[in-house]
Structures are given as structure tokens and as C-alpha cells.
Amino acid sequence: MPKTNKKLIFGIPSKGRLxxxxxxxxxxxxxxxxxxxGSRGYKAKFANFPNIEIRLLSASEITKSLLLGEIHLGIxxxxxxxxxxxxxxxxxxxxxxxxxxxxxVVVAVPNGWIDVANMADLSEVASELRKSRSHRLRVATKxxxxxxxxxxxxxxxxxRLVQSDGATEGAPANGVAEIIVDIxxxxxxxFANNLKILDDGLILASQANLMLxxxxxxxxxxxxxxxxxxxxxxxxx
Amino acid sequence: MGQSKxxxxxEILAGSGGxxxxxxxxxxxxxxxxxxxxxxxxxxxxxxxxxxxxxxxxADLTIAAALKYLNEPQNAAVTYLCEGTVFRASPAxxxxxxEFNQIGIEKFGPQNEIAVDxxxxxxxxxxxxxxxxxxxxxxxxxxxxxxxxxxxxHIPEPWNQYLLDVAKSPQxxxxxxxxxxxxxxxxxxxxxxSLLKLDDDAATAEVQKFIENADFQTGFARGPxxxxxxxxxxxxxxxxxxxxIKFSRAIDELLAIDDFPVxxxxxxxxxxxxxxxxxxxxxxxxxxxxxxxxxxxxGIMENTKIIVGKSGRFEYYSGFNFDIFYPNQRExxxxxxxxxxxxxxxxxxxxxxAQAMGVVIRPERIVxxx
Numbered sequence: 170m171p172k173t174n175k176k177l178i179f180g181i182p183s184k185g186r187l188x189x190x191x192x193x194x195x196x197x198x199x200x201x202x203x204x205x206x207g208s209r210g211y212k213a214k215f216a217n218f219p220n221i222e223i224r225l226l227s228a229s230e231i232t233k234s235l236l237l238g239e240i241h242l243g244i245x246x247x248x249x250x251x252x253x254x255x256x257x258x259x260x261x262x263x264x265x266x267x268x269x270x271x272x273x274v275v276v277a278v279p280n281g282w283i284d285v286a287n288m289a290d291l292s293e294v295a296s297e298l299r300k301s302r303s304h305r306l307r308v309a310t311k312x313x314x315x316x317x318x319x320x321x322x323x324x325x326x327x328x329r330l331v332q333s334d335g336a337t338e339g340a341p342a343n344g345v346a347e348i349i350v351d352i353x354x355x356x357x358x359x360f361a362n363n364l365k366i367l368d369d370g371l372i373l374a375s376q377a378n379l380m381l382x383x384x385x386x387x388x389x390x391x392x393x394x395x396x397x398x399x400x401x402x403x404x405x406x
Numbered sequence: 407m408g409q410s411k412x413x414x415x416x417e418i419l420a421g422s423g424g425x426x427x428x429x430x431x432x433x434x435x436x437x438x439x440x441x442x443x444x445x446x447x448x449x450x451x452x453x454x455x456x457x458x459x460x461x462x463x464x465a466d467l468t469i470a471a472a473l474k475y476l477n478e479p480q481n482a483a484v485t486y487l488c489e490g491t492v493f494r495a496s497p498a499x500x501x502x503x504x505e506f507n508q509i510g511i512e513k514f515g516p517q518n519e520i521a522v523d524x525x526x527x528x529x530x531x532x533x534x535x536x537x538x539x540x541x542x543x544x545x546x547x548x549x550x551x552x553x554x555x556x557x558x559x560h561i562p563e564p565w566n567q568y569l570l571d572v573a574k575s576p577q578x579x580x581x582x583x584x585x586x587x588x589x590x591x592x593x594x595x596x597x598x599x600s601l602l603k604l605d606d607d608a609a610t611a612e613v614q615k616f617i618e619n620a621d622f623q624t625g626f627a628r629g630p631x632x633x634x635x636x637x638x639x640x641x642x643x644x645x646x647x648x649x650x651i652k653f654s655r656a657i658d659e660l661l662a663i664d665d666f667p668v669x670x671x672x673x674x675x676x677x678x679x680x681x682x683x684x685x686x687x688x689x690x691x692x693x694x695x696x697x698x699x700x701x702x703x704x705g706i707m708e709n710t711k712i713i714v715g716k717s718g719r720f721e722y723y724s725g726f727n728f729d730i731f732y733p734n735q736r737e738x739x740x741x742x743x744x745x746x747x748x749x750x751x752x753x754x755x756x757x758x759x760a761q762a763m764g765v766v767i768r769p770e771r772i773v774x775x776x
Contacts, residue, residue, distance in 0.1 A: 255448065255498045279626040281617050283597075284637045289585075292578065296571050297636065298627060303755040305440060306627075317444050324578045329439050330447065332460065347627045363623035 176222040177394045178385075180234055180243035183211060183225035187377065190269040191244050198402045218401075220394045229253070236260055238384035241395060248274050248352060248375035252312050262381040265404050270377030272352040274312055276319070276370035277359050279341055279348070287368045288323035291348070295327040298347070309333040309340030310350035312372070319350075319372045338362040379404070411536055412769050415509050416489065418532040419767070422525055424485030424511060429470035431490065435462040441469055441722055441752060449494040451504075463493035468722075468764055471512035472749050475760065483515035503770075509533070510766035514750065520691060522763050523726045523745065524698040530741035530765040531703055534730045537772055542740075543709050543733045546667065547716035549744070550725045551674070552579065554688060555660070559681035564642045565649045576661050576715045583657055586649035598641030601634055609634040656680050661715035667696050670712035695726065709733075722746045726763075732773070740771045 181202070182188040192202050195215075202223065205212040213223040224240060231243040232250035236257070244267065251257050278285050285294055295306035306328040310316050313330045320328060331346045338358050340346040352375070353359055356366060379402075381395070399405060420426075435452060442465070451463040464470050467488050478484055489509045496502040511529060513522055534542055553573040561569065565586045572578040585591070597616060601609040614630040617623075624630060660677045663670050671689050678685040700707055716727075727744025729736065743765025750760040 259498070279623055279628075280620075281622040281624045281626065282628060282633065283613070283617060283620075283622065284633050284640065289581075290640075293571070293640075294628070294636070297632070300571070301632075302627070303752070313447060317447055321445060324575070324581050326443060326445075326575055326578060328444060329436070330444055341626045342623075 175390075176220050177242065177391050177398065178222050178224060178240040180224050180226050180231035180240045180245070181213070182228050182231065182244065187228060187244075187270050188225070190267075190377065194267055194269070195402075200401075218398060221398060232380075235380055235382040235385075238382045238386065241382055241385045241387070241391065242398075243380050243382070244377055245380065246270055246272060246375050247378050248272060248312070248315070248373055250378075250380065251373065252314050255314065260382065260384055262383060264379045264381055264399065265402075267377040267379060270375075272354055272375045274315055274350065274352050274372040274375060275359075275366045276308075276316075276372065277338075277349050277351065277353075277364040277366050280360075280363050280365045285367070288320075288325060288370065291367065292323065292325040292327075295325055299327040305329040306348065307331050307346035308348050308350055309337050309346035311337065312350050312352075315372050316350040323369075338364060411772060412489075412507075412509065414536045415533045415767055415769055415772075416487070418536070419509060419511050419529050420487055421529060421532070422485075424487040424513075426487045426489075427471075427474060429464070429467055429474060429486075429488050429490060431464055431470075431493075432461045433464050433470060433473070435460040437473070437753070438462055438465070438469055441472075441749060448497070451493050451495060464490075465494050466492055467508055467510050467766055468512060468746065468749070471510075471764065472514070472746075472753055472762065475512075475514040475750065475762075476753065476758070478514070480758065481515060481760070483517060484513070486512045486514075488512065507769055508766040509769060510764060512762070512764035514760050514762045517761050517763070519725075519745070519761065519763075520695050520698070522761075523695055524702070526743055526763050526765050527699060527728055528702050530728070530730055530743055530767060531706070533767045534740045534772060541709065541733055543731055543736070544706065544711070545716065545729045545731075545736065546710060546712045547714065547727050548692075548712075548725060549574070549723045549727060551688070551714060552576075552657075552660070555678055555681065555683055555685065558685075559653075559678070559683040561649070561653060561681070562647075564639060564646055565653075568639075568643060579657065580661075583649070583654040586643075587651050587654045589648045591644050591648075594641040594644040595637075598637045598644070601638050602641055606631070606635065609638060613637065653681065663714040664711055667692070667707055667710055667712050670714075674712075674714065722749045722752065724748045728765075738771055739768070741765055741767045 181191050195202060200215045202213050203216055205214060211225045213225055215221055228245045229249050231245040232253055234240040235243045236254050250261060285291055298306050308316060308328050309331045311334055316330055333340055337349050337351040339362060340349055342362060432453060439447060446465060450465055453461045455461055471486050471488060491505050492508050493505045496504055511526055556570050556573050568586065569582055572582045601612060604612060610631045613634040656677050663673050671692055675685050675689050723744040724747050725745030729739040730741040731739040745763045747761050749762055750758050
């Protein structure tokens with residue numbers, strides 16, 4: 170039996186631009202984030218809302234904790250949480266899109282593939298490559314779940330995912346894969362690496378979301394605190 | 407009871423010979439995904455070897471057995487009898503066991519195809535009947551039927567090759583047929599039209615020039631020659647007369663066949679005839695297979711269906727395949743088997759070929775009602 174929390178636990182990104190944008194978003198709604206233990210501490214609180222315990226975590230730790238019900242609320246990217254679990258819609262309530270942290274998960278191919286404009290073209294090319302080279306088209310990505318679902322939806326079968334945890338846009342040039350699935354905001358990094366986004370290659374238009382964990386330990390008091398917090402944010406649960 | 411049931415199953419499967427072998431539980435993930443396809447990824451459990459190689463727990467016994475066969479002398483005919491735990495993650499919303507026991511036969515090397523199909527099927531049927539009081543239902547399919555039909559049918563080019571390339575997947579085939587029959591295709595590009603007038607070398611040079619002028623990068627597994635060839639082919643499709651809708655209707659009708667073996671085969675032959683294809687040899691082989699099965703297991707065809715558009719098999723099943731299950735429990739088969747003649751060639755990138763047929767039994771699904 171999990172211990173009943175006395176406070177609402179809220180996961181917020183611990184550093185970087187995303188943390189700054191979260192602070193701005195909260196501040197605009199009257200919540201000042203006070204970091205406990207100085208700027209390097211990993212706990213924080215709201216001066217005007219003592220019933221919320223704030224944990225400063227990485228974006229992926231926030232989504233994992235939400236999926237496990239270890240925290241009640243969290244701010245992170247939709248791309249991250251949907252990649253982590255195929256039960257996201259059962260476990261998580263997306264309360265609000267926050268308008269920052271925008272990142273599109275896209276399928277990008279070498280720009281020299283002038284005959285490939287869309288997923289149907291890619292499906293054909295994958296089958297041709299498999300026939301002529303006896304191996305499947307390699308797709309470098311850290312988004313294996315999202316990629317597999319999207320490729321299946323578009324009837325692409327002759328491909329194989331290659332796990333890539335960084336500098337994915339360099340994978341084709343390095344011979345690790347032929348194409349990639351990655352996040353992009355402006356497309357400029359892809360362009361600089363001689364890649365182009367397929368016309369129908371948008372897998373997910375992601376941004377930072379305020380999310381609620383359905384499986385967290387919710388007491389009546391915590392539900393009330395949550396409703397009050399969201400109301401002050403101008404949101405409904 | 408579980409132990410004695412397993413002993414009985416082992417005895418039945420070993421009835422026609424073979425050697426009990428141990429197969430590895432951990433396999434290179436890249437090989438498994440290359441063979442079975444990425445649709446399997448969400449069902450796999452992954453691990454990392456100390457040297458950084460990505461491994462996965464086996465999701466069936468077949469790939470592990472095929473890897474073992476690669477160590478046999480060239481063209482050896484072997485029968486592996488195998489048993490062990492396999493691991494498959496349960497999809498969301500399904501509460502399936504994620505590790506379970508399988509007992510199976512895997513036959514590799516030169517073989518009389520029909521005789522081995524029947525032998526393996528009957529062994530599986532015998533094992534499924536270990537607990538005698540349950541009725542069984544059976545589904546047959548043939549992973550080689552659609553490619554064979556399209557290969558022989560008089561479908562005009564450029565559509566014949568286009569459809570053949572996607573024949574192994576009903577979903578992709580349906581999409582390709584919809585495109586082929588569509589009278590309002592997107593118009594071809596100017597570059598594509600200009601390439602049609604050129605031979606392959608000139609078309610390659612033209613594509614190279616286009617890519618350089620645009621300051622695009624060449625390479626990445628596909629050079630100007632492959633791109634030029636595909637642009638020519640897709641331009642030909644864009645300006646070709648749309649495929650007669652009768653082909654699409656015939657294939658749809660074919661994929662929808664779900665009937666007892668004799669009428670199903672008659673329907674398949676009839677559809678082939680509409681496409682000017684003679685499937686007599688194929689039908690004769692099936693008739694022979696069914697006759698041998700019926701002789702050994704009288705009455706079995708009363709509970710058997712042929713389902714042409716059967717899905718959900720691993721990609722490497724390429725010919726006759728079957729599931730045995732309790733009526734109304736087709737999602738949880740007791741035994742699943744089939745022919746996968748292309749697997750050894752795929753594993754060795756064409757350096758070796760071997761016929762292959764196998765089956766696995768799920769002992770815990772065999773319910774004892776005696």
C-alpha cells in the first residue's frame with residue numbers, strides 16, 4: 170500500500186530553457202518558484218501555496234514519475250511521455266498545452282533523395298533497398314515506439330530502427346542509418362545535415378504540457394488542493 | 407498433470423525422429439528485428455551485452471533454431487526438437503503472460519515439402535489432442551499464394567511488378583492496388599518526364615546534375631542511378647493507364663476468403679481464372695496435402711478453414727501455415743506452425759538456401775478436461 174502523501178507533488182524541469190519557461194508560465198499565474206538549498210538544489214516550493222511539494226527533475230524523469238504515479242502533476246514534453254509508454258492515454262491526463270518547448274517529431278531523409286517526398290515513396294524505397302541490398306532501410310532514432318507506430322500506420326514494413334541517443338541528424342552521413350526520426354523546431358539542423366522532412370512526415374507536434382497522473386495516490390484533500398491550484402492557473406481538471 | 411502433459415507432447419513431437427537441442431535464450435536484437443520485422447519490437451525484452459551489443463530475449467524458438475542450423479554442414483537435413491521459455495511483452499490493454507513455455511519441431515534442409523507440411527501439422531494436431539475431450543478448430547493459410555498469383559496473372563505493366571513488390575503484406579497490397587486503379591493520380595514531375603526519354607546512363611547523369619545544381623548531397627545508400635531508375639518507374643506509373651478495377655476487386659475478394667478448404671480452394675481457383683492465371687498446380691498440391699491430413703485424421707476438415715488474408719504472423723512465414731486452437735479462441739492458439747523457406751537465405755544474405763518448416767506448441771493452453 171503506497172504511503173499517502175500529505176502534499177501534492179509537482180515535477181518541474183530542473184534546468185535549462187524549459188525550466189526558465191516553466192517559471193515564467195507559473196509566475197504569470199501568480200506562483201513564484203522558490204528553490205530550496207539554492208540554485209543547485211532539486212527541491213522547491215511556492216511561497217503562496219505551501220501544500221505543493223516541487224521536485225526539480227529532468228524532463229524524462231518527470232514523465233517516468235508521472236507514468237508510475239510517483240508524482241501528481243508534472244510539466245514535460247508530450248513526445249517524451251508518448252515515447253515512454255503505449256498506455257499514456259490511460260495513465261495521464263493532459264491538462265494544458267503550455268505554448269513553449271515546441272518540438273516536432275519528424276521523418277527526415279537525405280535531400281539528395283529527390284524521388285522521395287512522402288511516406289508512400291519511402292515505403293517503396295525501403296522495399297527496393299531490402300530487395301537489392303538484402304537488408305532493411307535503417308532508421309536512426311531515439312523515438313522507437315512513436316516511429317514504429319507511425320511507420321505501421323503508413324504501411325512501411327521493410328525498415329529497421331537503430332537506437333540513437335544523440336546527434337541523430339548525423340547518422341546518415343556517418344553510415345549508421347539511411348534516414349532518421351528526430352525532433353526539430355526550425356528544421357535548420359536537419360537542413361545543415363543535408364536532410365529534408367517528408368511532406369507527410371510529421372509524427373507528433375509536441376510541446377510542454379501540464380500533466381496529471383491518474384494513478385498517483387489521490388486523497389480527497391489532495392484532489393481539492395489540485396483543483397485549487399489549477400483554478401488559480403486558470404485551468405480545469 | 408502439467409509435467410505428464412509435457413512429457414506426452416514431447417513424445418508425440420519426437421514420433422517422427424529428430425534431435426532434442428538447446429537453443430540460446432538471448433539473441434542479437436538486430437538479427438531478430440531484421441528477420442521478424444519492427445512490428446515485433448514492442449513485444450521484445452532487450453538486454454545489453456558487456457561489449458555493448460543489443461540483445462533480446464527470444465520471442466520464439468524459430469530464429470534461434472535457424473541460427474543453430476547455420477552451423478550445420480551445407481544442405482544438411484535436420485530435425486530439431488526444442489523446448490524452452492520464450493518472452494513476449496503483453497500489449498497495452500491485454501493481460502497476457504509475458505513468459506511461457508513452447509515445445510516445437512523445426513525441420514531444415516532438403517525435404518519433400520508436402521510430406522513435411524503434413525507430418526509437422528499432424529504432430530501438432532496430435533500434441534493439441536493430448537487432452538482428448540476438447541474440440542479443436544484449425545486455420546490454414548498460404549504466405550506464398552498472393553505472390554504466386556500476381557506473378558502468373560496477366561496484369562499489365564507497370565502494375566505487375568509494382569504489385570509483386572508489395573505482395574507479402576495484405577495492408578500494403580491494398581494500398582498499392584488503390585493507387586494503381588486510381589484514375590486521378592498526381593501528375594508526373596518535369597524531371598521525371600524528361601528522364602523517360604533517356605537511357606539509364608543518361609538519366610543517371612541528369613539526376614546527378616540536378617542534385618548538384620540544387621546543392622544536395624548524394625550517397626546515403628542510394629546513388630543517382632537508383633534514384634533515376636525509380637523516378638522513371640514512378641513516372642511511368644503516373645502516366646500509365648490505370649489498372650482495371652477488376653484486378654483490385656479480385657484481390658479484395660481473394661483476401662476476404664475464409665471458408666472450409668474445398669470451397670476455399672475452388673474460390674481461389676476461380677479468382678485466379680478471372681485474372682487469366684492457372685493455379686492448378688497450386689490447387690493440386692493443396693488437395694494432396696489435405697487428402698493426406700484427412701486420411702490420417704478423419705473428419706478434421708470439418709473444423710478447418712482456409713483464411714487467405716490471415717495476418718499476425720511473423721514476416722518470415724512464406725508458405726503453408728496453420729494455427730490450431732479451441733473454437734472461439736483463435737487469439738490464443740495451442741499450436742502455430744508454418745513454412746519459412748526464405749529465412750536461412752535472409753539470415754545469410756542469400757549465401758545459403760534451405761527449406762524450413764516448423765511448429766510450436768503452447769502446452770499451458772491445452773486444457774485438461776478428462
